[in-house]
Each structure stands twice: as C-alpha cells, then as structure tokens.
Amino acid sequence: MNRKPLAVTIVGAGSTRTPALIGSLVNLKERFPLKKLVLFDIDKSRLDIQKDYIRLVMEEHYPGVELTFTVEEDEAYIGTDYVFVQMRVGGAPMRSYDEKIPLKHGLVGQETCGPGGFAYGMRSIRPMIHMVEKVRQWAPDAWILNYTNPAAIVSVALDKAFPDDKKILNICDQPYSMIKSFAKILDVDMYDLEPRYFGLNHFGWFTKLYNTKTGVDMLPQLKDYLTNHEFKPFNAEQRDPSWLETYKRVNKMLSYFPDHLPNTYLQYYFFPSEIVAESNPEFTRVDEAAIGREVKILDICKKAAEQNSLEGLPLLVGEVHGNMMVEVAESIAYDLNKVFVVMVKNKDIIPNLPADAMVETPGELGAKGAKGYVCGEVDVFYKALLEGQYAYERLTAEACLEENYGKALQALTINRTVVDPNKAKAILDDLMEVNKEYWILK
Ligand code: G6P
Numbered sequence: 026m027n028r029k030p031l032a033v034t035i036v037g038a039g040s041t042r043t044p045a046l047i048g049s050l051v052n053l054k055e056r057f058p059l060k061k062l063v064l065f066d067i068d069k070s071r072l073d074i075q076k077d078y079i080r081l082v083m084e085e086h087y088p089g090v091e092l093t094f095t096v097e098e099d100e101a102y103i104g105t106d107y108v109f110v111q112m113r114v115g116g117a118p119m120r121s122y123d124e125k126i127p128l129k130h131g132l133v134g135q136e137t138c139g140p141g142g143f144a145y146g147m148r149s150i151r152p153m154i155h156m157v158e159k160v161r162q163w164a165p166d167a168w169i170l171n172y173t174n175p176a177a178i179v180s181v182a183l184d185k186a187f188p189d190d191k192k193i194l195n196i197c198d199q200p201y202s203m204i205k206s207f208a209k210i211l212d213v214d215m216y217d218l219e220p221r222y223f224g225l226n227h228f229g230w231f232t233k234l235y236n237t238k239t240g241v242d243m244l245p246q247l248k249d250y251l252t253n254h255e256f257k258p259f260n261a262e263q264r265d266p267s268w269l270e271t272y273k274r275v276n277k278m279l280s281y282f283p284d285h286l287p288n289t290y291l292q293y294y295f296f297p298s299e300i301v302a303e304s305n306p307e308f309t310r311v312d313e314a315a316i317g318r319e320v321k322i323l324d325i326c327k328k329a330a331e332q333n334s335l336e337g338l339p340l341l342v343g344e345v346h347g348n349m350m351v352e353v354a355e356s357i358a359y360d361l362n363k364v365f366v367v368m369v370k371n372k373d374i375i376p377n378l379p380a381d382a383m384v385e386t387p388g389e390l391g392a393k394g395a396k397g398y399v400c401g402e403v404d405v406f407y408k409a410l411l412e413g414q415y416a417y418e419r420l421t422a423e424a425c426l427e428e429n430y431g432k433a434l435q436a437l438t439i440n441r442t443v444v445d446p447n448k449a450k451a452i453l454d455d456l457m458e459v460n461k462e463y464w465i466l467k
C-alpha cells in the first residue's frame with residue numbers, strides 16, 4: 026500500500042485510552058501511515074505518566090514518526106492533518122460530581138445521560154468551540170474527528186457555532202462496539218455487517234443488520250437470539266460489572282419494544298428508577314474505572330518508565346475506540362466510503378424530525394465527509410421520544426451559549442430521567458454550584 030503519511034494530533038491525550046489508540050495506529054500503520062504524532066493535553070502530569078510507554082512503543086513499532094508531547098495548543102495544531110478529539114473537561118473529579126449529584130436527588134447519575142450529561146455538556150461546549158477555532162487558525166484543512174462527550178450535545182453546539190465547517194465529524198463508538206458484539210453472536214466478521222440505525226447519539230435503534238456477503242438482514246436472527254440469551258459485549262471477560270448490566274438491559278428493552286434493537290444507553294431513559302435503585306451514590310462508574318482501567322494502564326506506563334523498556338509489557342490496542350478512530354480517519358483520508366454510524370445534520374434523513382437535529386445514522390465516509398443514509402419517517406413512539414430528547418439537547422446547547430438559566434431548567438425538565446420541574450430546579454442549582462469554574466447561567 027502506498028499511502029501518503031499524515032500528521033495526527035490527539036487532543037486530550039492524557040486519557041488512559043490514549044496508549045491503546047496508539048496501539049491501533051501501530052497496527053493499522055500500513056492503512057493509515059503517520060509522519061507526525063502530536064499528543065496534546067492541558068494536564069501535563071497526565072501526559073508525563075504515559076509519555077515513556079508511548080515513546081517506547083513508537084520507537085519500537087513505528088520508527089521514523091516525529092513524536093511530540095505538548096501542553097501548548099498552538100504547537101499542537103500547526104500543520105496537522107487529523108485532530109482526534111477526546112477531551113474530558115474537568116477530568117474524573119468532575120465526572121464524579123456528574124454521576125453522584127443526580128443520585129443524591131434520586132435521579133440517574135450518568136456521565137452522558139440525564140443531569141450529569143447536562144452538566145458535562147455545559148462544560149464541554151466552550152472548550153470545544155475554542156479548539157475548533159484554534160485548529161482552523163493553524164490547520165484550516167485538517168479533519169476534526171470528535172469523540173468528546175456528551176457527543177449529542179457537543180455536536181449540536183458545534184453545528185450552531187460552525188455551520189459551514191465541512192470537516193468536523195462527531196462519532197461515538199457505542200454502535201461500533203455493539204456491532205462487534207453482534208458479529209460475535211452471529212459468528213460473522215464485523216466488517217461484513219452493515220447496519221441501518223436511527224436516532225440521536227446515545228439514543229438510537231438498530232433497524233437492520235445486513236450481511237454484505239449474503240445480502241441477508243441478520244437482525245431478526247439476532248433479535249431471536251436475544252429473546253433467549255443474555256446480551257454480552259464481545260469482550261465480556263474484560264468488562265466491569267456495570268457494563269455487563271448495561272448490555273443485559275438491552276434484552277429487557279427489546280422484550281418491551283421489539284420493533285428495533287436499542288442502543289444500550291436507552292436504558293437510562295426507559296428504566297431510570299430501576300437504575301437509580303441499583304446505583305451506589307458513593308461508588309459510581311468513575312470509581313469503577315479508577316480501580317480498573319486507570320490502574321491497569323497507568324501501572325503499565327509506570328513500569329515502562331522505570332525500566333525504560335517494553336520488556337514484559339503488552340502492546341495495548343483499542344479494540345473499540347482506538348480501531349474505530351483510525352478506521353474512520355483512513356476511510357476519509359483515502360476516500361474509501363466505508364460505512365460507519367456517525368452524527369450528521371438531519372436535513373431530510375428523518376423527514377418527520379427537526380431538520381437541524383444532529384441525528385445518528387449509518388453513512389459512507391469519504392474525502393468529502395459523511396453521507397448519511399436516508400432513513401425515512403419514524404413511527405409515532407420513536408418520534409415522540411426523539412423530539413423530546415432533541416429539544417433537551419438543543420435547549421442545553423442554547424442555555425450554555427446564551428448563559429440562560431430558563432432554558433437550562435426547561436432542558437432538564439424535558440429530559441426523561443428528570444421530568445419533575447421541582448427536581449430539575451434543585452439539581453440545576455446544585456450542579457451550577459460545583460461547575461461554577463466552567464459555566465454560568467443568569
Ligand atoms: C462508550 C461510549 C462513550 C463513553 C464510554 C465510557 O464507549 O460510547 O461515549 O465515553 O463508553 O466508558 P467508561 O469506561 O469510561 O465508562
């Protein structure tokens with residue numbers, strides 16, 4: 026393969042997902058070759074812990090690539106071709122508030138859904154807009170591939186702020202992870218499966234699952250399987266208990282509403298009280314990740330630094346996030362038009378939903394960006410759910426950009442995990458207090 030090497034910048038490179046993303050870049054280096062890799066994070070200490078492992082991996086597996094670690098945004102973006110954005114504004118300490126404050130009010134405590142997702146969205150919007158402005162200053166033609174959460178809200182805000190920017194793509198790896206899990210159940214290669222899907226990010230449904238080798242829609246077979254068997258992620262052995270529970274609730278959702286196969290994230294909107302009852306307000310997902318993924322990855326990185334070698338250490342590879350980001354970049358860079366589930370502006374994809382919604386849909390990814398597949402009108406149940414959720418997303422983006430308390434209160438009241446305006450107000454006031462360094466409302 027003779028492909029021109031490109032420059033990539035990772036924003037939020039202090040994430041413990043970064044080493045595995047690098048492993049994916051290494052594994053896919055023939056398909057998406059690099060000439061330069063910039064790891065940018067505003068938190069130097071998080072970059073420093075992972076630096077030696079990453080440097081050693083690159084020296085051993087990817088020699089010749091110019092490698093830069095930086096806390097300077099200008100340096101990060103100069104001349105870059107692809108920007109992979111995975112910032113977490115406020116880091117784990119703020120994620121902890123996002124998850125725990127709602128639970129104190131008896132509401133769902135989740136980083137992207139419900140009041141926690143609202144607070145996180147409000148934190149993410151301004152830094153994301155700033156990032157796009159800075160990238161455009163130094164790299165007007167670069168592709169910005171955004172994975173920053175809550176992607177539903179971020180994508181709406183970015184679309185408002187940069188309506189004419191054709192090189193921003195918002196994408197989530199949950200459909201990818203689910204398709205990989207479907208493939209394992211159906212005993213086929215995930216790359217032979219092509220979904221049809223509609224909705225909003227973390228709020229959508231699979232309607233078809235074509236096997237591109239045979240042309241057969243395998244969704245009926247999969248739904249059959251899931252009526253009798255627990256849904257497990259493809260990598261169940263490596264997943265924490267909360268994620269296994271999350272996958273399992275797909276079975277339950279499907280039993281209530283068997284038309285389509287729901288994204289796991291819909292559990293928070295369908296079964297909020299059940300989830301609150303099962304949650305521990307003192308130990309949420311952020312704590313589970315802290316004693317799981319964080320420790321595992323940081324230990325490997327520390328060991329690499331101490332011994333200044335990779336001896337006895339694995340090459341971490343991102344089976345979901347990492348591979349997907351690189352495959353997406355490859356499909357755009359080399360105009361491959363491969364199909365991914367992405368976020369795009371609705372226009373006429375779902376004609377009976379607002380044209381300005383950022384819908385999640387399968388689409389071909391090529392040099393000109395995403396061509397979302399037309400889905401057609403959705404039935405009244407789905408339309409009602411989606412309109413409410415989109416109104417919540419839009420009001421949240423507007424509340425942030427206009428610093429408008431009234432819109433924030435409306436947004437939370439619409440959210441299916443809240444509904445009661447008394448609760449919405451109480452939680453909004455609490456969230457505003459802990460987030461005051463990040464956002465204000467008047
Ligand atoms: C999935 C979602 C992401 C989310 C992540 C959280 O991959 O699609 O949007 O950020 O899960 O994972 P974690 O392990 O940090 O709870």
Ligand code: MN
Nearest residue numbers: 176197198199
């Ligand atoms: Mn996601």
